[in-house]
Amino acid sequence: MGTDLDSVFAALADPTRRAILSMLLEDDMAVTDVAEPFEMSLTGISKHLNILAQAGLITQERRGRVKWCKLDPDALRDASIWMQGFGQFEAVNLDAFERFLAAEISAAGMEAEEP
Amino acid sequence: MGTDLDSVFAALADPTRRAILSMLLEDDMAVTDVAEPFEMSLTGISKHLNILAQAGLITQERRGRVKWCKLDPDALRDASIWMQGFGQFEAVNLDAFERFLAAEISAAGMEAEEP
DNA sequence: CGCATAGTCAACCGTCCGGTTGACTATGGC
DNA sequence: GCCATAGTCAACCGGACGGTTGACTATGCG
Known part of the structure; x- marks a missing residue:
């Protein structure tokens, strides 16, 4: 709307x-x-x-x-989702994202951990 | 620029x-x-x-x-990054992102795979 | 009641925007 | 060399945009 x-x-x-x-x-x-x-x-x-x-x-x-x-x-999220359609290829996997991903993967490896 | x-x-x-x-x-x-x-x-x-x-x-x-x-x-990524400052709460694309993440994690578990 | 505070409304101004047309410049194919 | 194709440039148009001012409404305070 x-x-x-x-x-x-x-x-x-x-x-x-x-x-x-x-x-x-x-x-x-x-x-x-x-x-x-x-x-x-x-x-x-x-x-x-x-x-x-x-x-x-x-x-x-x-x-x-x-x-x-x-x-x-909410509206910002909608716009963000639209934009991410363009990032998927190569924009997404940049510095910050890759580090985040690495952290996520290692966290998944050692199962459970809550700061 | x-x-x-x-x-x-x-x-x-x-x-x-x-x-x-x-x-x-x-x-x-x-x-x-x-x-x-x-x-x-x-x-x-x-x-x-x-x-x-x-x-x-x-x-x-x-x-x-x-x-x-x-x-x-690239420019889209800059804008997207700015927007994600507001999305931190819950934004980042749930569904699609989580599925991607899950795939990535399981891929990391089985080590190497090149189509 | 009387006055300050919070905010809107309406009119106006200059500028930029989306779009068109018509004339123009290149480049490429035969 | 000739003509079609690819694209730009400049001028123009109506309308929206960013911003202002001045008058106005409405809520709160003492």
Whole structure:
């Protein structure tokens, strides 16, 4: 519904919006608080938030007079899955992934281990 | 250089361009051949290809009078990595990934095998 | 009640985007 | 040499985008 790739990728194509997502990664925030670190009008930020919400990347819940913004990674996952279709060949098996894989394999070899 | 997230995500935000990438996934193609299935002028497709190239998603090599377009997944990988920062929780492609992982692990167990 | 705070709405502005057409430049086949 | 093929360039068009300002609504505080 709000998860079509067009709007998701379009939403991600703006550095301000990506920065907002990064901020929301740490904690839910009110619109005004989101706007604070940016040199931009509150209206401008509000628009960006609407775009993110419409793309399904965040959800917004009004509580009293403050509107809380919360990251919603589902849409991101959809986009990520689409992208991984291209990575399968050779992108996937790079450095980080290979190390992760090696760790996983050796872990499977020694059976069970919980830090 | 051509790998900033702005241009990559912007390039991905168009359905025609995503379709082109999918086509190039199967094989390298000449500009005219890329254009063929679309109801759009050759110039239009050429522009899309330039946008993809500038984003680093494809490379173009001119051989004779035909310009070959080739998928270049590196830029996609960068974007994918950025996105996975948000997916850490649960994202990374469950099903397909887990099956791949299981196959990889069992393959590692039986040591060597080249089709 | 009165005022500050949180946020939206509507209008506007300049710029970029997706797409077209028409003219143009190469390269290749006969 | 001639013509078809491959592709680009430049100009143009409507519409969307990023951003601003000013007026407005609504909730909370004292």
